[in-house]
Amino acid sequence: MKLHEYQSKQIFAKYGVPIPKGRVATTAAEARQIAEELGGRVVVKAQVLVGGRGKAGGIKLANSPEEAEELATQILSMELKGLPVRKVLVDEAANIASEIYLGITNDRAARKPVMMASSEGGVEIEEVARKTPEKIIKIHIDPLLGLRDYQTRDLALGIDLPKEYWRDFSKVCFGLWEAYKNSDGTLAEINPLVITEEGKILAVDGKMIVDDNALFRHPDIAEMRDLDVEAPEEVEARKYGLSYIKLDGDIGCMVNGAGLAMTTMDVIKLYGGEPANFLDIGGGASAEKVAAAFRIILSEPNVKAVLINIFGGITRGDEVARGILAAMEEVKPKVPMVARLVGTNAEEGRKMLAKANMITAETLVEAAQKAVAAAKGGVQ
Amino acid sequence: MSILIDENTRLLVQGITGREGLFHTTQMVEYGTKVVAGVTPGKGGQWVLDDRIPVFDTVKAAVEATGANASVIFVPARFAPDAIFEAADAGVELIVCITEGIPVQDMMKVRAYLDQKGSRLVGPNCPGLLSPGKAKVGIIPGDIAIPGNVGVVSRSGTLTYEVLYAMKQLGIGATTTVGIGGDPINGTSFLDVLKMFEEDPDTEKVVLIGEIGGTDEQKAAQYIADHMTKPVVGFIAGRTAPPGKRMGHAGAIIQGGEGTAAEKIEALEKAGVKVAKHPEEIAVLLKEL
Numbered sequence: 289m290k291l292h293e294y295q296s297k298q299i300f301a302k303y304g305v306p307i308p309k310g311r312v313a314t315t316a317a318e319a320r321q322i323a324e325e326l327g328g329r330v331v332v333k334a335q336v337l338v339g340g341r342g343k344a345g346g347i348k349l350a351n352s353p354e355e356a357e358e359l360a361t362q363i364l365s366m367e368l369k370g371l372p373v374r375k376v377l378v379d380e381a382a383n384i385a386s387e388i389y390l391g392i393t394n395d396r397a398a399r400k401p402v403m404m405a406s407s408e409g410g411v412e413i414e415e416v417a418r419k420t421p422e423k424i425i426k427i428h429i430d431p432l433l434g435l436r437d438y439q440t441r442d443l444a445l446g447i448d449l450p451k452e453y454w455r456d457f458s459k460v461c462f463g464l465w466e467a468y469k470n471s472d473g474t475l476a477e478i479n480p481l482v483i484t485e486e487g488k489i490l491a492v493d494g495k496m497i498v499d500d501n502a503l504f505r506h507p508d509i510a511e512m513r514d515l516d517v518e519a520p521e522e523v524e525a526r527k528y529g530l531s532y533i534k535l536d537g538d539i540g541c542m543v544n545g546a547g548l549a550m551t552t553m554d555v556i557k558l559y560g561g562e563p564a565n566f567l568d569i570g571g572g573a574s575a576e577k578v579a580a581a582f583r584i585i586l587s588e589p590n591v592k593a594v595l596i597n598i599f600g601g602i603t604r605g606d607e608v609a610r611g612i613l614a615a616m617e618e619v620k621p622k623v624p625m626v627a628r629l630v631g632t633n634a635e636e637g638r639k640m641l642a643k644a645n646m647i648t649a650e651t652l653v654e655a656a657q658k659a660v661a662a663a664k665g666g667v668q
Numbered sequence: 669m670s671i672l673i674d675e676n677t678r679l680l681v682q683g684i685t686g687r688e689g690l691f692h693t694t695q696m697v698e699y700g701t702k703v704v705a706g707v708t709p710g711k712g713g714q715w716v717l718d719d720r721i722p723v724f725d726t727v728k729a730a731v732e733a734t735g736a737n738a739s740v741i742f743v744p745a746r747f748a749p750d751a752i753f754e755a756a757d758a759g760v761e762l763i764v765c766i767t768e769g770i771p772v773q774d775m776m777k778v779r780a781y782l783d784q785k786g787s788r789l790v791g792p793n794c795p796g797l798l799s800p801g802k803a804k805v806g807i808i809p810g811d812i813a814i815p816g817n818v819g820v821v822s823r824s825g826t827l828t829y830e831v832l833y834a835m836k837q838l839g840i841g842a843t844t845t846v847g848i849g850g851d852p853i854n855g856t857s858f859l860d861v862l863k864m865f866e867e868d869p870d871t872e873k874v875v876l877i878g879e880i881g882g883t884d885e886q887k888a889a890q891y892i893a894d895h896m897t898k899p900v901v902g903f904i905a906g907r908t909a910p911p912g913k914r915m916g917h918a919g920a921i922i923q924g925g926e927g928t929a930a931e932k933i934e935a936l937e938k939a940g941v942k943v944a945k946h947p948e949e950i951a952v953l954l955k956e957l
Contacts, residue, residue: 394772396852396882396919399779414924431776472771501918502771504746531916535908546850546916547824547879550905555946557908566909568916570768599826599833600809631809631829651948652830 289498292335294377295512296494299471300478305463307491310379319360322378323353329381331492332359334366334373337517339412344368349381371516382490387480388447389413390460392429392468401429401468403461405443409480423447435465456489471509472502521584528580530569537562539663540585540594540623542578544569544608552597555652561660564591569598569608578611579618586619593624593663595655600631609637613644624662628655670799670844671819671864671871672762672790673738677803680705680736680760682743682751684716684723688766689742692807693717696740699810701803705730727751727758738762740796740805745769748792752778756787763855764805765791772918775853782855789855793917794847795825798832808832808845816841818954819865821858822877823850823884823917827905827947831877834951843871850917852881858888866896873899873957875950876941878932880906881920885932893939901953902941904929 291299297307309326312335313319323330334346341347346368350356356378366373387409395402406424408416416423425446427439440458449457460481468476475497482490503510515523525532531546535553539561543549546568553563565588569581585594598608608629626647629637638648647662649655679696683689684706694717697703703721708714712725724730727739739755741748741764748767755763763782770778770792782789790797796806801815807825813832820842822828828847835842846861848854858876865871874896878885885904892900907929909915911922922928933943942957944950 394776394852399776399853401773401776431773431780469773472773474772499771499773501745501769502773505771531914533910533913533915535910543826545824545826546920547822547827547877547905548830550879550909550915550920551827551830551903551947553909554905554907558945563908566913566915570916599829630833631812631826651834653946653948 289500289503289513290337290517291496291498291509291512292337292375292514293333293494294335294375296476296496297491299467299496300463300491300494303463303466303470305460305467305478305491306489307494308379308382310377312375312377313360314375316357316360316364319376319378320353320357323350323356326378326380330356331379331381332356332363333377333379334363334368335375335377336368336371336373337514338369338371341368346373374516379492382482382492383485384482385485386483388449388483389416389479390464390481391475391477391479392464392473393475395428398428400431403427403429403435403439403443403465405447407447409482413479429465434469435462453483453489460489460491467496471496471506472499473497474499521587525581525584528577530567530577530581530584532584533566534588535563535565537564538590538592539659540564540588540591541597542567542569542581542585542594543597544599548597548599552595552652552656555656556595556659559653559656559660561656561663564588575607575611575614578608579615582612582615583619586621586623591623593626593659594621595659596625596627597652597655598629600629600634605629605631605634605637606640609640613640616644626655626659626662628652669868669870670802671868672844672846673797673799673805674802677738677805678702678704678734678736679805680707680727680730680734680739682707682727682739682741682755684708684721684742685711685714686742690716692742693721695810696804699804701805704734704736727754727760731758731760736760738805739764741765741767743767749774749778752789753781756782756785760787763787763789764794764796765789765855766794766796766806768793770851772853775851779853779855790846791849791854793851794849795828797844797846798842799844800842806847808847812836813845814841816843817870817872818842818875819868819871819873820845820875820877821861821865822847823879823919824877824905828877830947831875831903831950834948835954838951838955840951840954843868850879850919852919858884859891862888862891862896866898871898873901873954875954876900876902876936878902878904879917879920880909880915880922880929881917881927883927886935889935889939889941892941899957900941901950901957902936902943903947903950904932904936904943
């Protein structure tokens with residue numbers, strides 16, 4: 289789950305990372321008031337979960353509270369990459385002398401968190417990695433030991449940071465590490481971390497992604513979720529513990545298991561169809577969960593046929609069949625349904641479905657072919 | 669022969685009194701697996717499955733009383749890391765974690781700790797293992813596979829069943845099937861399992877079922893090219909998966925253009941692996957070898 293800049297910076301600040309004075313506003317008048325309180329120049333920043341906000345005109349400098357109000361009016365009426373701007377952050381403007389990049393993420397191949405620093409701050413780190421990879425200094429953090437003092441010196445030395453800033457830089461490294469660790473981050477990033485003309489280190493931007501699987505122990509962070517970035521069906525699916533991703537095609541899919549769900553999409557495409565969604569009903573799916581999955585698929589008007597592919601293991605076939613039948617009674621689908629059930633208790637499930645006027649298939653290829661034909665209005 | 673589990677496996681089930689734990693214990697016992705103990709904290713002293721399997725409060729007590737040498741974990745995600753640590757601490761050699769949804773940072777700690785302890789973890793977020801005719805540890809339906817000479821390793825659950833079932837239709841059986849799980853950090857990699865299959869005298873062919881995300885398949889391809897003498901048939905799920913979206917499995921995500929199905933298929937084909945276009949074709953390709 290992605291956090292907004294202001295949310296990320298608040299978390300960083302909790303762990304001792306210095307951030308500019310500022311607050312978030314939902315109206316232009318509020319933005320003006322914050323600018324008045326801060327005095328001097330301020331930055332008005334769109335709080336939207338997309339990259340490249342600056343280039344898109346979502347970050348502006350204001351010399352007066354009046355200008356802040358004017359800019360906030362503009363920005364709050366914008367859409368950035370399709371997402372509405374509902375909040376702006378009004379921050380005291382910093383006098384920037386130099387910019388650094390500092391971030392932590394999970395290094396999947398190394399199975400450890402990796403902390404990265406670069407003297408090329410203010411630029412997207414992926415771009416630095418592409419053009420001048422030698423300018424990114426990396427240290428791996430032992431998950432059992434945590435970040436060590438000497439590692440922050442390795443980073444400072446690596447990016448040629450003047451020695452007078454080492455102590456403050458180390459504090460920021462530890463603050464970011466604690467924020468990442470204690471919030472179950474999969475990414476915690478300060479870009480740029482600036483050195484001001486007054487000689488202070490300041491995190492003027494912040495970005496955090498939190499592990500969805502760890503939200504159970506961070507109810508405060510879970511509440512920060514921005515529903516704008518997700519399709520409403522995806523939000524609904526999550527309530528039932530379903531994994532749903534909307535796609536552009538017209539064949540709805542309901543599958544148990546992520547790998548098989550992806551494969552079902554692939555095979556539909558292989559036989560000339562286009563999947564409308566990825567949907568994994570997961571292990572141990574109850575009738576209620578399956579019914580919810582069904583409603584979500586059928587709520588999509590593009591869907592011209594549905595392919596149900598269930599290979600029983602932890603999900604029992606009779607349980608799935610009960611869910612399908614319950615949902616059929618409730619939703620009364622008007623599109624053709626192709627069902628394939630194999631595995632634990634599948635025969636019982638198949639018998640139950642046979643009574644409900646469904647197209648059945650033995651193999652995945654056959655099921656995909658029948659679904660593609662059905663979606664094109666062909667033979668059923 | 670088989671790898672990791674066989675008729676000598678003495679299994680304990682962590683979370684045996686839960687709904688899924690009990691259901692699958694019954695299935696494992698019916699298959700012929702020697703389930704010697706269960707563990708549920710607070711329920712020590714009880715018995716399950718018509719008083720055939722004793723339940724203990726701790727893994728240590730279960731191991732001491734029964735000589736269990738493998739464990740399968742069915743406990744919820746928030747308690748699963750502790751269950752893995754407990755099994756490793758009690759000296760269990762093989763730990764199979766079925767649980768899905770364990771936080772990544774927990775898994776990084778688990779993996780670092782297990783590497784020190786020397787226990788092998790399979791999973792998490794996996795269907796477990798099946799050595800047809802000998803033993804099953806986990807949730808793979810026993811009746812979909814027959815004994816044979818093919819080693820199967822996969823990141824997926826039900827997709828693996830699909831492949832085993834297709835193999836069975838053509839009369840092709842397996843030595844062992846290992847589900848390594850769909851999480852970004854797991855205990856056993858493709859590489860680990862390929863090495864075991866290469867060394868197992870009864871395994872003559874290998875099936876590798878991968879998916880988008882990470883670079884494990886590419887590392888496996890390198891090993892196949894450099895060291896494997898046995899033929900490998902592959903399949904990669906997620907050719908149609910959009911980038912930046914997590915496709916159900918925590919580890920199935922194309923990030924920064926990396927981890928696509930296309931690059932994995934290319935790496936495998938370069939290593940001489942025949943890559944199937946759909947799961948049923950795997951069985952056909954095996955037959956042709």
